[in-house]
Amino acid sequence: MSYVIPAPIHPSVPVTGSVDTFPVHRIYCVGRNYVDHAKEMGHTGREAPFFFMKPSDAILPVPAGTTGALPYPAHTQDFQHEMELVVAIGKGGSDIGVDEALGHVWGYAAGLDMTRRDLQGEAKKLGRPWDTGKAFEQSAPIGPITPAAQAGDMGQAAITLHVNGAVRQSSTIDMLIWNVAETIADLSTYFTLPPGAVIYTGTPAGVAAVQRGDELVGAITGLDTLRVKVV
Known part of the structure; x- marks a missing residue:
């Protein structure tokens, strides 16, 4: 059997210390999953987790020791960063079950959920989907995935983002409203999670706009650093 048009290349992410890569099936994202970020977005309390998705080709894989080129997208004047721990299923x-959830994790990575905030904000006001604000091409930069056994205790890891050398976001993973195991358990009640799913688990406070030429460096303890430059 042949295709009537060229088949798309399946996206994949480098794996720390290996020539093999991790194939990406789906991208799930958790909204407002840090207390301080929920507050800066005008919300309080431990509301039930909610999810949105990006297409798998939103992935922008950045190998270790390199700087990825992150295109500034069209139709926005407010292109914002959201630094996140990414979980690879x-x-x-x-x-x-919550007690079984971490056994489904293959590894972890540092990632960015890039957002056209003005488009997202307008969609919220009109009660429309967030796709134009969240699900565009290369909106999910990600560093190499570190196997879970090598990553250490992610529950206590520090998470930071520097833009042009200045700290923009700084927190620890234990500040998640819904931790990794709880997030996987809840998400799996809505979807059958496939091998190859990646979950962007939420961002700390400090989200802000970036411009062409800005250099972003995201770091999570125990994982490869993620570096991108907005072009």
């Missing part, structure tokens, strides 16, 4: 399933 290696074992699929549905209705996964």
Whole structure:
């Protein structure tokens, strides 16, 4: 069998210390999952987690030791960064228990959920989907995935983002409203999580706009650093 048009290349992410790559099936994102970020966005309390998706080709893989080129997208004057811990699912399933959830994790990476905030804000006001604000090309930069056994205790890891050398975001993973295991368990009640799913787990406070020429450096303890330049 042949295709009537060229088949798309399946996106994948480098793996720390390996020539193999991790194939990306779906991208799930958790909204407002840090207390301080929820407050800066005008919300309080431990509301139930909510999710949105990006297409798999939103992935912008950045190999270790390199700087990725992040295109400034069209139709926005407010292109914002959101630094996040990314969870890579290696074992699929549905209705996964919290106590079993971490056994489904293949590894972890540093990632950015890039957002056209003005388009997202307008969509919120009109009660419309967020796709134009969140699900555009190369809106999900990601560093190499470190296997879970090598990553250490992600529950206590520090997470930071520097823009042009200045700290923009700084927190720890234990400040997640819904931790990794809880997030996987809840998400798996809505979707059958496939191997190859990646979950962007939420961002700390400090989200802000970037411009062409800005250099972003995202770091999470125990993982490869993510570096991109807006072009």
